Amino acid sequence: MFALIAALLFVLALVFEIAGVAVGGVITVATLGTAGLLCVALHLMGVGAGWTPLKK
Template sequence: MFALVAALLFLLALIFEIANVAVGGVITVATLGTAGLLCVALHLMGVGAGWSPMKK
C-alpha cells in the first residue's frame, strides 16, 4: 500500500515540476519527494504489508 502511495506522490511531484506549480508555501516538489521517500522506506520496512504471525 505504501508503495502505491509513494508512486502517486512521485507522480504529483513530477507533474508539479513539469508544470512549475506550487500549492502554497507548504506543498512543494521537495515536500512531495520527501513524503514519497518516506512511504518507500515504510514499504521496505514491511509496514502495512498485512502479515501477521500464525496464532494457535
C-alpha cells in the same frame, strides 16, 4: 499500499515540477518527494504488509 502511495506522490511531484506549480508554501516538489521517499521506506520495512504476530 505504501508503494502505491509513494508512486502517486512521485507522479504529483513530477507534474508539479514540469508545470511549475506550487500549492501554497507548504506543498512543494521537495515536500512531495520527501513524502514519497518516506512511503518507500515504510514499504521496504514491511509496514502495512498484512503480517500477523507470532502465535504461541
